[in-house]
Amino acid sequence: MSPTHNVLVPFELPDAEPVPPVLVDTLATMEVVVLGHYGLPEQTPPSAGRAQFEADATAELETLAQPFERAGITTTTRLVFGKAREKTVDRVAVEEGCDVILSPGRADSVDRIAVPLRGEANLDRIVSFVGDLLAASDASVTLFHTAQSSDRRPGEELLADATDRLVDSAVAADRIDSRLSTDDDVGRSIVELGADFDVLVLGETEPSLRERILGTVPAQVTADTNDPAFVVRNVEGAEP
Template sequence: MRDPDDVRVLVPVAVLAGQVIPDQLIRVLSGTTVVLLAYHEIPEQTAPEQAREQFEPKAREELAELVSVFEAAGATVETRLVFTHDTDQTTERIATEADCDAVLLSNPAPTIDRIIVPIKEDINLETITKVAAAVGRHEDIELTLFHAVEDDDAVSDGEALLSEVANELAVLGVSREHISRVVVVAQNPLQALIEGAKDHDVVVMGEEKPTLRGRLFGETSDRVAEQTVAPVLVVRRPLDPEPDAEDADGPTTDGPE
């Protein structure tokens, strides 16, 4: 049975494309169980088995090196190695199979001193708080709890919500001195978040349900990652029951333990 205090983060890495996970981000994730998803996207006409035969030795070598870096920082590491036609679909499947609480959208992070955590009502609040605590317990990191409301009348409710989250973070081991709370009045909450995130180094935010707008303009977390150019930890929402779907890659293999 899984330890309820365990926070599991999926870290997708384009293992043969020279993608680098910043050292500061590795340090921040050191208090979690990191599930390294080493993937290599292949053309539609290429069979995963063929790609595995050609590229697996080099991919495993790169993956082993990355595992050693995370373990040296103190993280518990699990691995998956996949050759896939559809990276997004594979990422979602592995996140579900590995029971991950969050998925990393990686961006450069030369320093990590401040993390912003947007809170939207009480949606998936327990898991968001748990993930924020896991990455925010470091003594040199400040956590900003952020909430946007539509008018002045809702400010007090927003402050009460953030106070509740701050109390739970303190119970989970985050110093109260390192927690600040910001409630803003904004007609465009996403733009307010992007503005608020500009002087922060990492965003921890909840995943939203898929929408038509998201399909047309990109999911909120992707837009935040693009416009802030900061790493984003997307806390996964509880999944709706769905029928099993065929994935676009071959058998998943575990890498070095």
Template sequence: MTSTHTLFDDKTKILVPVELPDPQPFAPWLVDFLGALDVHVLGCYLVKEQTSLEQSRDQFEEEARERLDEVVARFQDTGAQTSSTLVFTHDIVETIDRAEAEIDVDLLIRPSEVGKISNLLAVVTDDLHLERVRQCITALLEESVVPVTLLHVMDEDAESSEREKESLVLDGLKQRLIEHGLDEDRIETRCLHDADPAERTIEFSRDYDVVIMDENEKKLRDQLLRQTPIPIIMVRAHGDED
């Protein structure tokens, strides 16, 4: 069944996890980007392994709720639809994974205090979700001159036919971006080969302000969440795409 809405309309639900009690500041571009969407703020209060979740909730719930409400209010001020959940957890990434499935979001974004975007990396895995990835890139960059790199990292032992296919996928996404208004000279494609594609991708991403990836790269996203402070936008697919 075909999805009934595009990636960026008032039905788009985005999950924004924030770590409590001291949430990272939100950059103005991020608040503006989310202003027209349905924003669910996931407040994650990280608890040490040796401390019970119940004990921490009893002690810190009121403070955590106040800080979470402050974050939610920031999005409400932009006109966004908002909702929130407060969770006391020993593992923030696991909590994000669970909430992502339960809430059934279209996008997930980790907050950033980066003042502005100077470059963007899109990690591309296949051609299943290209249109939604394209919509995300366009929404972020259409009113700027910021460059985007389209990246795919393959195993170094990949067959030549696989390498050719992935090169065509990157070229296809580049063409879609051009058709939707991005100048060709702002778009770079990189198809790399490595014994450890995930590690190579992580290292490559460290030079970028924002990383976009699709839901096929959930394991890689979790590694990025744990190992880097890079803002990540994960695009989830709902239904078939044209």
């Protein structure tokens, strides 16, 4: 079976924490790009940093990639020395054709997955990715929507559509739950939701640079939670 998604897993070197084994297991049907970003002081040019730290950084990156390789996942490594981590993540995601980015966090189990949905944009790819996570685990999923006055589609209808798509992809209906919120602070409501779950799956929301990958709300969420979060890119709407 050919890989279904290409997941970028960025690490900040040196001394990066490895991805929890339970998360590695959920990516068994996918490809992975392991990115090591080695942060440098403002006055240090990348060439000097590479000359000084490349050997150790390469060894660390290989160690971080080993759990994926041992799981039989096709794994590519990229090592970048520089100062602008976010721009590096953006650039490598586009160059490597990654449609999902993992914001690593702590996870002892993957039993409960939360999926905030913000509209129809990118819904097919989000549902496809969630379906693959569920196929690789025994987890349950909660689909979540915060109703906004600008919504073009009622939240109940959106949640029902996503549920039907997951059931059509062979996910048992009793593994799927849904919630509708009217909280004005979307980011806060998602962070609070995530406190009850092991993993978040977010869709990107904006079409440019940092926002193209994460968007305002996903960036806020991944900064405010220790939970692992997968951000599903809207690659059809992105320009290299």
